[in-house]
Every structure is written in structure tokens, then in C-alpha cells.
Amino acid sequence: MxxxxxxxxxxxxxxxxxxxxxxxxxxxxxxxxxxxxxxxxxxxxxxxxxxxxxxxxxxxxxxxxxxxxxxxxxxxxxxxxxxxxxxxxxxxxxxxxxxxxxxxxxxxxxxxxxxxxxxxxxxxxxxxxxxxxxxxxxxxxxxxxxxxxxxxxxxxxxxxxxxxxxxxxxxxxxxxxxxxxxxxxxxxxxxxxxxxxxxxxxxxxxxxxxxxxxxxxxxxxxxxxxxxxxxxxxxxxxxxxxxxxxxxxxxxxxxxxxxxxxxxxxxxxxxxxxxxxxxxxxxTPTARNLTRVFFLQERLKGLGGKDHGITRVHVVGAGVMGGDIAAWSAYKGFEVTLQDREQPFIDKALARAQELFQKKVKDDAKRPAVSARLRSDLSGEGVASADLVIEAIVENAEAKRGLYAQVEPRLQGDALLTSNTSSIPLDELTRDLRRPAQFAGLHYFNPVALMPLVEIVRHEGMDEATQARLAAFCKAIGKLPVPVAGSPGFLVNRLLFPYMLEAATAYSEGIPGPVIDKAAVKFGMPMGPIELIDTVGLDVASGVGQELAPFLGLSIPAALATPPETGRRGKKDGQGLYTWEDGKPKKPEVPKDYQTPDDLEDRLVLPMVNEAVAALHEGVVADADLLDAGVIFGTGFAPFRGGPIQYVRTTGVDALLARLSALQARHGDRFAARPGWDNPALRG
Structure with missing residues (x-):
């Protein structure tokens, strides 16, 4: 002893x-x-x-x-x-x-x-x-x-x-x-x-x-x-x-x-x-909600096992999203081939990947091996040996289906085909597939290196094993997977779009962008919605709007009604709703005597909360905790509030319905309560 x-x-x-x-x-x-x-x-x-x-x-x-x-x-x-x-x-x-x-x-x-x-x-x-x-x-x-x-x-x-x-x-x-x-x-x-x-x-x-x-x-x-x-x-x-x-x-x-x-x-x-x-x-409520967020994160981590059976990844589309998905996968240890229709697009993505590797891989001796895992593949030869193909081309259903018709016949027997679509219903994409059981949405968020969430988008013909493998792959690349239904906008964009749309509406009414952004940040959002629209890109926001507005029964304000002019797409062009310099917006000065509308915060936040209630009611996710987790890690929704459903529980259903009713009377039927406010989970 x-x-x-x-x-x-x-x-x-x-x-x-x-x-x-x-x-x-x-x-x-x-x-x-x-x-x-x-x-x-x-x-x-x-x-x-x-x-x-x-x-x-x-x-x-x-x-x-x-x-x-x-x-x-x-x-x-x-x-x-x-x-x-x-x-x-x-x-x-x-x-x-x-x-x-x-x-x-x-x-x-x-x-x-x-x-x-x-x-x-x-x-x-x-x-x-x-x-x-x-x-x-x-x-x-x-x-x-x-x-x-x-x-x-x-x-x-x-x-x-x-x-x-x-x-x-x-x-x-x-x-x-x-x-x-x-x-x-x-x-x-x-x-x-x-x-x-x-x-x-x-x-x-x-x-x-x-x-x-x-x-x-x-x-x-x-x-x-x-x-x-x-x-x-x-x-x-x-x-x-x-x-x-x-x-x-x-x-x-x-x-x-x-x-x-x-x-x-x-x-x-x-x-x-x-x-x-x-x-x-x-x-304090902050500590209790942040502790809850910790457990939500652990739950998402637990969705992914170890057996994904994926070694080689092929990404089609070398734009910002596709290129960054490819770079991140290579950084996390996978052999990756990157395809696009022209070599300059691939070269630009590879240059951006080197910036990521320079930042993430501190050991100079190890960096060449990481870089070697990401290879240019203009002709798409990597499809035949890939275990996972990720499509990240233009947000157009017809173009995506055309690509699948070329790619799917060349896939290995157990290979998975996925789309990084941000809003297109999966039923529109699976129409002509030979192996729909091995197809899913794999929706990343921008910037890929920083955003922790990936939506695994389901459809009726998808095999459960496909979801399990994709969840394990997400875990392997350090991302948090959340399974969502394949309806328009899925979870995150479906909730984010009414928030951005109302911000654009307020902007069109003449409320200054900095005032709108300040109201959202005061609530606890990591970035104001006008700045967010510019960051996402007015072209992307307009495209998502065309897809989601009819589904949600909303009209699109002038700021997003039509695709922007070339050179005015937002942060990536240096000009959008704001002017951008060195990656930061130059927000115009607001007159000191400007009076912020007293209902502005509710106008921005409650459409998102209202849509969260509807999404839960429709079963877009399995339960309220998964919804809160997805929205927090996908949008940065005020973590100290615990997520939109937790916000409903804390604030009270009746109080929020009264505030929605007041907004409806003042601003119109887009603020009408969506189905699902009688869900017992909102009072749990």
C-alpha cells in the first residue's frame, strides 16, 4: 500500500x-x-x-x-x-x-x-x-x-x-x-x-x-x-x-x-x-440558458457516430460555398477533389483554401500534407472514386437535376450524393434520381470555417443509413448536424427569411439601416439584419426570397424584389445596402434627433419566433430542443435567450400573441399568428 x-x-x-x-x-x-x-x-x-x-x-x-x-x-x-x-x-x-x-x-x-x-x-x-x-x-x-x-x-x-x-x-x-x-x-x-x-x-x-x-x-x-x-x-x-x-x-x-x-x-x-x-x-437566466445551450450542443454532437465510411469527397462547384466546403473537408483529413466548369474558378478556390490552411495549420512542416489532400478536378474524374459527392452549384433546380443525371451513373455502389441547396425543396431535386435513398441535402452555412451547423435535409425516399453516415461525417469535420425536413427553406433559412424580409421592409419605409441593425443587436443577435443581407449577398437573399415568399405567403419589398445590379451585391462587391471597405460596412450617420419606432424590435424578432412556432408545428425538426439548437448554431440567435422556443416559454405565449396582434393591427396580416401556438411544448 x-x-x-x-x-x-x-x-x-x-x-x-x-x-x-x-x-x-x-x-x-x-x-x-x-x-x-x-x-x-x-x-x-x-x-x-x-x-x-x-x-x-x-x-x-x-x-x-x-x-x-x-x-x-x-x-x-x-x-x-x-x-x-x-x-x-x-x-x-x-x-x-x-x-x-x-x-x-x-x-x-x-x-x-x-x-x-x-x-x-x-x-x-x-x-x-x-x-x-x-x-x-x-x-x-x-x-x-x-x-x-x-x-x-x-x-x-x-x-x-x-x-x-x-x-x-x-x-x-x-x-x-x-x-x-x-x-x-x-x-x-x-x-x-x-x-x-x-x-x-x-x-x-x-x-x-x-x-x-x-x-x-x-x-x-x-x-x-x-x-x-x-x-x-x-x-x-x-x-x-x-x-x-x-x-x-x-x-x-x-x-x-x-x-x-x-x-x-x-x-x-x-x-x-x-x-x-x-x-x-x-x-441568472443567462447562465441557465447558456447551460441549456451546452446540452443542446452535446445532443447534436451525439447524433453523429463514427462509422461514416467516407474517405474521398468530391465537390462540384468552386464558388465561395463549394470551395470552402472542399477546403474544410481537406483540412479535417479527407481526400478532396474540386470540380467546376472553368479552371479559373477552381484556382480561386484553391488560393482561398491556402489562406485557411495557413491560418489553421500552425506547423509549417504539416501544411503541405494538408494542402495535398485538396486537388483540382476540372473534368470530374473524382466522382467515380468518391464516397461522398457534394453539389454546390447555382441555386436552380433544373441545373442541379441536370448535374445529377451526369454524376449519378458514375457513382460507386455505396456512395452518397448530396446537395448544398439552401432553400429548394428536396422533392424537386429527387424527381429523376435512380438512387433517392442515397441522396440528401447537406446544407452548410457561410462562412464554412466559422459556422458550426450543417442541416441534414431529409426527404421521404431517403434511407436512415444515409442520415446516419452524414451525421457521422459532420462529426468528423467538427460540425454539428441537425436533421430537418426537406420543405422550402428547411429550418434555418425558413426562420431567418421573415426576419430579413421585415428588416428590408422597414428599410424600404425609410428607417435607417443602422437603426434597424442596432435594434436587432440590442435584442442579442450577433449582427444586424441589414448588415446580414449585405454579408449573405443581395443576389442570394433575392433568390431565397423568390423561393420562400410564396411558400410563407409574404411579399418581397423593393430592396430584395429583383436581383441586384452587377457590382452592387453587397459585401463581396464592396457595395450593397451599405458601402464596404476592408470587409467592414461604412454605415451612414443617423440624425441625433431620430426617434426609433417603439415597435421596431418586435417587428424584427417576432416574425422569426412566429415562424419557429409554425416550423415546430409542421415537424420540420423532431422537437423543440432541436429547433432551438438549429437556430442558435445556424443563425447565432441570442444564445443567452436559449433559442426562439425557449424565448416563447420565458416571455409567455399570451404576451407574445398580444404583441403579434398589435403588430398585425398596425402593419398588416404578415404578423398574424401562425399555426402551432397551442402546442404544449411552448409552455413546457
Whole structure:
């Protein structure tokens, strides 16, 4: 038995005594594939540390016994349960106490980090004296709690600023950004970076020998946390945050900065302030909705298995969407051929792909292999060997059917044929197919590298195995799949179009574009609808409008009624509803005395909510959670509100129906309540 631990049995921790006197504590959460901190894990660790404090070894190294990473953080499932029971304060107090006990052990402690180290994983590492990380690409260290509407509450927000200095610490905590091992070492978060096979030996050696951090790092940690420095730095941080997020939408960053600004004293005083602040945040609607969004994301990830049977991908259409789909697939490890009717189109897409690879593949030695996976294929020879063909040509049903007639006879027996159509009903595309069971929509969103969602568009003749393979493919390329019905606009564009259409209508009435955009952003949308129309392209918006307006019973305002003139399609031409320079819109000044209509926000948002209710009623997606997930990850719909259906539940069906009725009386029947408002799911 290990000295000091005689007679104790553990479910989640394994103690290993090395010949050099170093005790290695291996975290191996029982019955889970990934390490997360649940309360029973913390209780067990507390008992273990209590015994080690009485009979300490020469040193302690904490490592993971899992293949998948170090620690993913706290168990978010318990977080939601504690919120419902009102016991979050107890759980945060326990985490703080256990990690503080680790920090007070009378022997050197080292965290040996390999793979992902997030949230509570980073906090336990911060409670150790030293940190060693593997130089593997999978090793990422972060504190992403802000994405759940809180901030590090197990001592992380107290320890990190004093370790690496306030600027670097707050950059991590306010953005939720994860660092590579090398980047973590550069700011002083990690003391040493080694190859994975050397990790434990290096950690043990560091524990026994110790090290002193460079003077500059130690000085930065002290100087930037003095009372005067906190009073100077905090307002600057608030100003930076305010450019990205409103305090009434996302209070956590502001609470984090303010708690740090006003709290000094010893470790217990600072931990108490952290705990009080985080407990208060955890009870806010923002935190509850962002936690819900986390579970929605996990559900979408769970739709994709591992067995997609896809190695080679052939993309037809080298425009912005097709070219970027091809580049992203190659970046994610697939062999890709890219076809178009003329070589210059392909060359332009390949040049854009190199920009992506330059940005994403940091290791210069690895970049050529990634680039080699994407090849020009003017004649379409790649069709015959492809496991998946993605059509991304012009949004015209006849043109697409003509392409399928050429491509389908050349496909392998189990190959899948898909379309990146954004709005055409799939029944119009399957009309002449020989193998409709192996055809589906695979609708990406622009920009492909940034937008996480892909709609898997179903039709009656599609095989379930086709959906399963496509969901697994989405998972393999790091995208979130959501299965949707093949009716016009599917899910995301069907909801987004009434929002954009009403914005264009308001614009045609003379309401300034910046005023319209400001109202939407105030609600929580990531971008105003006028700017969005320009970003998507007036040509694309007009084309989608022609497809969806008759289906939704809406009329198209002048701004979108006809395809735009050449050179005035929006951002891509530098001129649309706005003028664009260096990729940014130059919005005209609005007179200071301009009075924004008091119903403008409702005019923009409620058409989208109204259509969400109708889409749920018609079964465009299987349930309300999938609808909210699709709209949040496909449009950026105010995550802190939890999605359009959650917004209905929070605001109240009767209240929203009354507001729609008022809009209908003032602006017309396009605001009439759509079918489905009696759905019990809206009150759940």
C-alpha cells in the first residue's frame, strides 16, 4: 500500500508510489470515458488529500488515467441539478476547499497535463505548485466557464491572475479561449513542455528539483494585481468587453472584472468573494440558458457516430460555398477533389483554401500534407472514386437535376450524393434520381470555417443509413448536424427569411439601416439584419426570397424584389445596402434627433419566433430542443435567450400573441399568428 493511504479504497483515483518517493495520483472517473469533476470525485479527493497532509510523500504528481485528455472540467449535468435544488453554493464551496487543501499540502505538487484541460481541470492544475504539459496537438488548456454564463469558481479566477499577470489571465477567462502547451508556457501558466512519453518522469523530476519562474513573470503577477493596478486595469477591461457583449445580456465578464477589482486580502477572502459572485451568476437566466445551450450542443454532437465510411469527397462547384466546403473537408483529413466548369474558378478556390490552411495549420512542416489532400478536378474524374459527392452549384433546380443525371451513373455502389441547396425543396431535386435513398441535402452555412451547423435535409425516399453516415461525417469535420425536413427553406433559412424580409421592409419605409441593425443587436443577435443581407449577398437573399415568399405567403419589398445590379451585391462587391471597405460596412450617420419606432424590435424578432412556432408545428425538426439548437448554431440567435422556443416559454405565449396582434393591427396580416401556438411544448 501507498504510505499514508493504508486501508482506503478509491473509485476515481489511483495512487502509485514511484521508486523516487514521488506519489502519482491518477484520475480515472469510474464509468465515464472522460474525466469530469462530480461531487463524489471531489469528496474522494478531499479524503485522500487529508491523509496525505498527515503523512506526506516527497512530492505528488496529478495525472489522468484516461486516453481522452486530462480533465474536461466540472460535470455540467450536476451543475444543472444543483441549480434546480438551490445548492450550487455548496458545490462551489466544496471545490474551492478541496483545491485549497491541495495547494496547502506540505510537499511539492505538479500537474502533468496531456490532452484537453478545461475549467476545473485548469483550476486543479493552478492549485499545484508546478505544471508540465505535453507538446501534443491535443493538449489545450482553458477556462471556458464564461460560455456558461459564470466564471471560474474553484479558485481559478483568484490564482490565475497572480500566476501569469492580470492581462494574460483575463484574456483567457473573458474569452474562454484555450491555449496550446507552448502558448501556456509563454505566459507562465505551464513551467515545462515535453513529449508525451516523458510527461510523468518530467513532472516527477520537476517536483523533486523545483524551479523558479523568470523574474519578469513573477513581477508581472505581483504588479498587475496591486490595488492601484486593479483600479487602472479594470475599467480598460470593461471597455473592451463592452465592445463584444452587453452587460444585461452577459453579466459574467463584468462580474469577474468587478470582483477582482475590489477584492484584495488573503486567499480565503478572495475565494469567498469569488464564490459569492459565481453563485449569484449561476442563478441568472443567462447562465441557465447558456447551460441549456451546452446540452443542446452535446445532443447534436451525439447524433453523429463514427462509422461514416467516407474517405474521398468530391465537390462540384468552386464558388465561395463549394470551395470552402472542399477546403474544410481537406483540412479535417479527407481526400478532396474540386470540380467546376472553368479552371479559373477552381484556382480561386484553391488560393482561398491556402489562406485557411495557413491560418489553421500552425506547423509549417504539416501544411503541405494538408494542402495535398485538396486537388483540382476540372473534368470530374473524382466522382467515380468518391464516397461522398457534394453539389454546390447555382441555386436552380433544373441545373442541379441536370448535374445529377451526369454524376449519378458514375457513382460507386455505396456512395452518397448530396446537395448544398439552401432553400429548394428536396422533392424537386429527387424527381429523376435512380438512387433517392442515397441522396440528401447537406446544407452548410457561410462562412464554412466559422459556422458550426450543417442541416441534414431529409426527404421521404431517403434511407436512415444515409442520415446516419452524414451525421457521422459532420462529426468528423467538427460540425454539428441537425436533421430537418426537406420543405422550402428547411429550418434555418425558413426562420431567418421573415426576419430579413421585415428588416428590408422597414428599410424600404425609410428607417435607417443602422437603426434597424442596432435594434436587432440590442435584442442579442450577433449582427444586424441589414448588415446580414449585405454579408449573405443581395443576389442570394433575392433568390431565397423568390423561393420562400410564396411558400410563407409574404411579399418581397423593393430592396430584395429583383436581383441586384452587377457590382452592387453587397459585401463581396464592396457595395450593397451599405458601402464596404476592408470587409467592414461604412454605415451612414443617423440624425441625433431620430426617434426609433417603439415597435421596431418586435417587428424584427417576432416574425422569426412566429415562424419557429409554425416550423415546430409542421415537424420540420423532431422537437423543440432541436429547433432551438438549429437556430442558435445556424443563425447565432441570442444564445443567452436559449433559442426562439425557449424565448416563447420565458416571455409567455399570451404576451407574445398580444404583441403579434398589435403588430398585425398596425402593419398588416404578415404578423398574424401562425399555426402551432397551442402546442404544449411552448409552455413546457
Amino acid at each position: 501507498v504510505a499514508g493511504l493504508d486501508g482506503l479504497r478509491f473509485s476515481h483515483w489511483k495512487a502509485e508510489q514511484r521508486d523516487d518517493g514521488v506519489l502519482v495520483l491518477a484520475f480515472d472517473r469510474a464509468d465515464e470515458s472522460v474525466n469530469t469533476f462530480a461531487q463524489d470525485v471531489l469528496i474522494e479527493l478531499d479524503t485522500l488529500l487529508e491523509r496525505l497532509a498527515l503523512e506526506p510523500p516527497k512530492a505528488v504528481v496529478i495525472r489522468s488515467a484516461k486516453d481522452k485528455g486530462f480533465v474536461a472540467g466540472a460535470d455540467i449535468r450536476e451543475f444543472a441539478e444543483f441549480d434546480a435544488k438551490g445548492t450550487i453554493g455548496d458545490s462551489i464551496r466544496r471545490g474551492q476547499q478541496v483545491f485549497q487543501r491541495l495547494a496547502e499540502l506540505p510537499c511539492p505538487t505538479v500537474a502533468a497535463i496531456h490532452g484537453f484541460c478545461m475549467g476545473g481541470g485548469t483550476e486543479i492544475a493552478l492549485a499545484c505548485d508546478y505544471r508540465v504539459a505535453s507538446d501534443d496537438d491535443s493538449t489545450r488548456i482553458g477556462l471556458p466557464e464564461v460560455k456558461l454564463g459564470i466564471y471560474p469558481g474553484w479558485g481559478g479566477s483568484v490564482r490565475l491572475p497572480r500566476l501569469v499577470g492580470a492581462p494574460a489571465a483575463f484574456d483567457m477567462m473573458l474569452t474562454g479561449r484555450a491555449l496550446s502547451a507552448k502558448a501556456a508556457r509563454n505566459i507562465g501558466l505551464v513551467d515545462k513542455v515535453v513529449q508525451p512519453p516523458l510527461l510523468i518522469d518530467a513532472a516527477a523530476a520537476l517536483a523533486l528539483k523545483g524551479t523558479q519562474r523568470p523574474f519578469k513573470q513573477r513581477a508581472l503577477g505581483w504588479l498587475t494585481n496591486t490595488w492601484p493596478a486593479r483600479q487602472v486595469l479594470a475599467p480598460q477591461m470593461v471597455k473592451q468587453v463592452s465592445r463584444k457583449a452587453r452587460k444585461d445580456h452577459y453579466p459574467a465578464p463584468y462580474a469577474l472584472i468587478e470582483t477582482w477589482r475590489r477584492t484584495g486580502g488573503g486567499i480565503q477572502q478572495r475565494l469567498a468573494a469569488e464564490r459569492t459572485s459565481v453563485v449569484k451568476l449561476a442563478g
